[in-house]
Amino acid sequence: MADEFEAVSSGVRVRLVTTSAFMIGIAYAAAAGALNMYMLGGINSSSGSALTVTAFTVIIIGSLGNPLGTAVGGLLVGLVSSLTAAYATQWTQMVPYALLLVVVLVRPTGLFGAKVRSA
Structure with a gap:
């Protein structure tokens, strides 16, 4: 969809989709950070x-x-x-x-x- 208005008029629940996409991205980032900490044995402010x-x-x-x-x-x-x-x-x-x-x-x-x- 080109914009939010078209998505809403097509029946897409825009707020749910954007919130879900944001939450999935956060979950991936948290998992990557946890695995990185496990592999490195710890993290600090300059890690990465x-x-x-x-x-x-x-x-x-x-x-x-x-x-x-x-x-x-x-x-x-x-x-x-x-x-x-x-x-x-x-x-x-x-x-x-x-x-x-x-x-x-x-x-x-x-x-x-x-x-x-x-x-």
Whole structure:
């Protein structure tokens, strides 16, 4: 459905659907957090921050709002990280962010984002 009015006029209980979707998402996040705590032996305020930054890097490289772009961005960041770890271990942490910098300078909307037209 394109909007809430169309959903309501089709008989969909919008509040129930949105609340249920939100609750399912929260349940998945809670389960993931509990399993992560179990695997790591504990959590603190900085747990997962490196993973979060990497995820944002992948999304920005691929382009925000484009699932195909995000998948390609993830493959690209993973490939670059793996190759860097194999050949130049001291640069492993920096190279994905250098790739992010290059992509943002060359294509500000990401690899699969809409082209920006100049005036």
